[in-house]
Amino acid sequence: MTMQAVQALEHGSSSVRLKAALAVGTAPDPSLVDTLVTRCAVEPDFFVRDMLTWALTRHPAAATVPRLIGELRSERAQARSQALHTLSKIGDRQAWPAITRELLTDADDTVARTAWRTAVALVPAGAEGELAGVLATQLGRGDRETQLSLSRSLVALGEMIEPALRAAASSPVPLVRQHAAATERLLHDPDAGFALAVEEAKRVRALGPAATAQEE
Known part of the structure:
Protein backbone atom coordinates (compact mmCIF):
# COMPACT_ATOMS: atom_id res chain seq x y z
CA MET A 1 0.00 0.00 0.00
CA THR A 2 2.84 2.39 0.85
CA MET A 3 4.49 2.00 -2.55
CA GLN A 4 1.13 2.42 -4.26
CA ALA A 5 0.54 5.63 -2.32
CA VAL A 6 3.97 6.98 -3.27
CA GLN A 7 3.36 6.22 -6.93
CA ALA A 8 -0.10 7.84 -6.80
CA LEU A 9 1.31 10.99 -5.17
CA GLU A 10 3.74 11.28 -8.10
CA HIS A 11 1.19 10.45 -10.80
CA GLY A 12 0.93 12.67 -13.87
CA SER A 13 -2.75 13.41 -13.22
CA SER A 14 -3.51 16.02 -10.59
CA SER A 15 -6.84 14.34 -9.78
CA VAL A 16 -5.02 11.09 -9.00
CA ARG A 17 -2.53 12.95 -6.78
CA LEU A 18 -5.39 14.74 -5.01
CA LYS A 19 -7.17 11.47 -4.24
CA ALA A 20 -3.89 9.95 -3.05
CA ALA A 21 -3.25 12.82 -0.64
CA LEU A 22 -6.81 12.53 0.65
CA ALA A 23 -6.35 8.79 1.19
CA VAL A 24 -3.09 9.29 3.10
CA GLY A 25 -4.71 11.91 5.32
CA THR A 26 -7.73 9.71 5.94
CA ALA A 27 -5.53 6.80 7.03
CA PRO A 28 -2.33 8.45 8.36
CA ASP A 29 0.87 6.49 7.87
CA PRO A 30 4.01 7.95 9.52
CA SER A 31 6.17 6.19 6.94
CA LEU A 32 4.71 8.53 4.30
CA VAL A 33 5.55 11.82 6.08
CA ASP A 34 8.81 12.25 4.16
CA THR A 35 7.02 11.58 0.89
CA LEU A 36 4.31 14.13 1.68
CA VAL A 37 6.82 16.83 2.65
CA THR A 38 9.00 16.14 -0.38
CA ARG A 39 5.97 16.30 -2.65
CA CYS A 40 4.93 19.66 -1.18
CA ALA A 41 8.17 21.16 -2.46
CA VAL A 42 7.45 20.31 -6.09
CA GLU A 43 3.67 19.90 -6.42
CA PRO A 44 2.45 22.35 -9.09
CA ASP A 45 -1.29 22.17 -8.34
CA PHE A 46 -2.60 24.45 -5.58
CA PHE A 47 -5.44 22.12 -4.56
CA VAL A 48 -3.14 19.13 -4.33
CA ARG A 49 -0.68 21.14 -2.21
CA ASP A 50 -3.53 22.10 0.09
CA MET A 51 -4.52 18.45 0.44
CA LEU A 52 -0.91 17.48 1.12
CA THR A 53 -0.84 20.02 3.93
CA TRP A 54 -4.09 18.63 5.32
CA ALA A 55 -2.67 15.10 5.16
CA LEU A 56 0.39 16.23 7.12
CA THR A 57 -1.77 17.84 9.82
CA ARG A 58 -3.42 14.44 10.31
CA HIS A 59 -0.11 12.95 11.43
CA PRO A 60 1.46 13.40 14.88
CA ALA A 61 3.32 16.69 15.23
CA ALA A 62 6.31 14.80 16.59
CA ALA A 63 6.65 13.14 13.17
CA THR A 64 5.93 16.17 10.98
CA VAL A 65 7.30 19.28 12.70
CA PRO A 66 11.01 18.32 12.70
CA ARG A 67 10.80 17.31 9.04
CA LEU A 68 9.05 20.55 8.10
CA ILE A 69 11.56 22.64 10.03
CA GLY A 70 14.28 21.01 7.98
CA GLU A 71 12.53 22.18 4.81
CA LEU A 72 12.82 25.79 5.92
CA ARG A 73 16.49 25.66 4.94
CA SER A 74 15.73 24.41 1.43
CA GLU A 75 17.03 26.36 -1.55
CA ARG A 76 13.66 25.82 -3.22
CA ALA A 77 11.25 28.67 -2.44
CA GLN A 78 8.15 26.49 -2.71
CA ALA A 79 9.61 24.06 -0.19
CA ARG A 80 10.12 26.87 2.30
CA SER A 81 6.72 28.48 1.77
CA GLN A 82 4.78 25.22 1.88
CA ALA A 83 6.60 24.07 5.00
CA LEU A 84 5.80 27.38 6.68
CA HIS A 85 2.16 27.12 5.64
CA THR A 86 1.89 23.60 7.01
CA LEU A 87 3.56 24.58 10.29
CA SER A 88 0.98 27.35 10.70
CA LYS A 89 -1.81 24.81 10.22
CA ILE A 90 -0.29 22.37 12.70
CA GLY A 91 0.08 25.21 15.22
CA ASP A 92 2.86 23.64 17.28
CA ARG A 93 4.62 26.54 19.02
CA GLN A 94 7.79 24.46 19.34
CA ALA A 95 8.39 25.48 15.73
CA TRP A 96 8.63 29.15 16.70
CA PRO A 97 12.47 29.30 16.99
CA ALA A 98 12.71 28.10 13.38
CA ILE A 99 10.82 31.17 12.11
CA THR A 100 13.99 33.18 11.69
CA ARG A 101 14.61 36.76 10.61
CA GLU A 102 16.00 35.32 7.38
CA LEU A 103 12.61 33.77 6.60
CA LEU A 104 10.70 36.90 7.64
CA THR A 105 12.83 38.92 5.22
CA ASP A 106 13.13 36.23 2.53
CA ALA A 107 13.82 37.61 -0.94
CA ASP A 108 10.90 35.57 -2.33
CA ASP A 109 7.64 37.43 -1.65
CA THR A 110 5.57 34.26 -1.33
CA VAL A 111 7.94 32.83 1.26
CA ALA A 112 8.03 36.11 3.17
CA ARG A 113 4.24 36.47 3.20
CA THR A 114 3.83 32.92 4.46
CA ALA A 115 6.50 33.48 7.09
CA TRP A 116 4.68 36.58 8.34
CA ARG A 117 1.40 34.71 8.73
CA THR A 118 3.08 31.73 10.36
CA ALA A 119 5.03 33.90 12.79
CA VAL A 120 1.86 35.67 13.90
CA ALA A 121 0.18 32.29 14.45
CA LEU A 122 3.05 30.84 16.48
CA VAL A 123 4.56 33.82 18.32
CA PRO A 124 4.72 33.16 22.07
Missing part, protein backbone atom coordinates in the same frame (compact mmCIF):
# COMPACT_ATOMS: atom_id res chain seq x y z
CA ALA A 125 3.38 35.65 24.59
CA GLY A 126 5.90 38.41 25.23
CA ALA A 127 7.63 38.13 21.85
CA GLU A 128 5.07 40.09 19.85
CA GLY A 129 6.92 43.39 20.12
CA GLU A 130 10.14 41.94 18.79
CA LEU A 131 8.26 40.29 15.94
CA ALA A 132 6.53 43.58 15.11
CA GLY A 133 9.94 45.27 14.91
CA VAL A 134 11.18 42.74 12.37
CA LEU A 135 7.98 42.88 10.33
CA ALA A 136 8.13 46.69 10.27
CA THR A 137 11.45 46.48 8.42
CA GLN A 138 9.48 45.12 5.47
CA LEU A 139 7.07 48.06 5.20
CA GLY A 140 6.95 49.42 1.67
CA ARG A 141 8.01 46.12 0.18
CA GLY A 142 6.50 44.49 -2.89
CA ASP A 143 3.19 44.85 -4.70
CA ARG A 144 -0.22 45.62 -3.25
CA GLU A 145 -0.87 41.97 -2.32
CA THR A 146 2.40 41.76 -0.43
CA GLN A 147 1.83 45.05 1.36
CA LEU A 148 -1.71 44.07 2.34
CA SER A 149 -0.44 40.74 3.68
CA LEU A 150 2.15 42.52 5.82
CA SER A 151 -0.39 45.03 7.12
CA ARG A 152 -2.77 42.23 8.10
CA SER A 153 0.00 40.36 9.88
CA LEU A 154 1.04 43.49 11.79
CA VAL A 155 -2.54 44.38 12.71
CA ALA A 156 -3.08 40.84 14.02
CA LEU A 157 -0.41 41.58 16.66
CA GLY A 158 -2.52 44.39 18.09
CA GLU A 159 -1.62 47.77 19.56
CA MET A 160 1.92 46.76 20.43
CA ILE A 161 2.85 47.43 16.79
CA GLU A 162 2.39 51.17 17.30
CA PRO A 163 6.00 51.91 18.35
CA ALA A 164 7.28 50.15 15.22
CA LEU A 165 4.82 52.06 13.06
CA ARG A 166 5.83 55.37 14.63
CA ALA A 167 9.47 54.61 13.87
CA ALA A 168 8.60 53.74 10.27
CA ALA A 169 6.63 56.98 9.96
CA SER A 170 9.91 58.90 10.11
CA SER A 171 11.57 56.80 7.40
CA PRO A 172 13.29 58.76 4.61
CA VAL A 173 11.53 56.42 2.13
CA PRO A 174 8.09 57.79 1.16
CA LEU A 175 6.65 54.34 0.37
CA VAL A 176 7.61 53.09 3.84
CA ARG A 177 5.92 56.06 5.51
CA GLN A 178 2.82 55.58 3.38
CA HIS A 179 2.59 51.87 4.15
CA ALA A 180 3.08 52.52 7.87
CA ALA A 181 0.30 55.13 7.86
CA ALA A 182 -2.06 52.81 5.99
CA THR A 183 -1.33 50.01 8.47
CA GLU A 184 -1.96 52.30 11.42
CA ARG A 185 -5.31 53.29 9.96
CA LEU A 186 -6.27 49.63 9.56
CA LEU A 187 -5.24 49.01 13.17
CA HIS A 188 -7.63 51.65 14.47
CA ASP A 189 -10.32 51.17 11.82
CA PRO A 190 -10.44 47.45 10.88
CA ASP A 191 -13.40 48.08 8.57
CA ALA A 192 -11.37 50.44 6.39
CA GLY A 193 -10.34 48.92 3.09
CA PHE A 194 -6.62 48.72 2.43
CA ALA A 195 -6.89 50.68 -0.81
CA LEU A 196 -8.78 53.43 1.01
CA ALA A 197 -6.19 53.45 3.80
CA VAL A 198 -3.39 53.79 1.25
CA GLU A 199 -5.14 56.65 -0.54
CA GLU A 200 -5.72 58.42 2.76
CA ALA A 201 -2.05 57.99 3.65
CA LYS A 202 -1.07 59.48 0.29
CA ARG A 203 -3.41 62.43 0.81
CA VAL A 204 -2.12 63.16 4.30
CA ARG A 205 1.45 62.91 3.07
CA ALA A 206 0.73 65.35 0.25
CA LEU A 207 -1.34 67.88 2.23
CA GLY A 208 0.03 67.38 5.70
CA PRO A 209 -1.75 66.34 8.93
CA ALA A 210 -3.47 69.74 9.06
CA ALA A 211 -5.73 68.67 6.21
CA THR A 212 -7.20 65.89 8.30
CA ALA A 213 -7.53 68.13 11.33
CA GLN A 214 -9.51 70.70 9.33
CA GLU A 215 -12.05 68.06 8.30
CA GLU A 216 -12.75 66.94 11.86
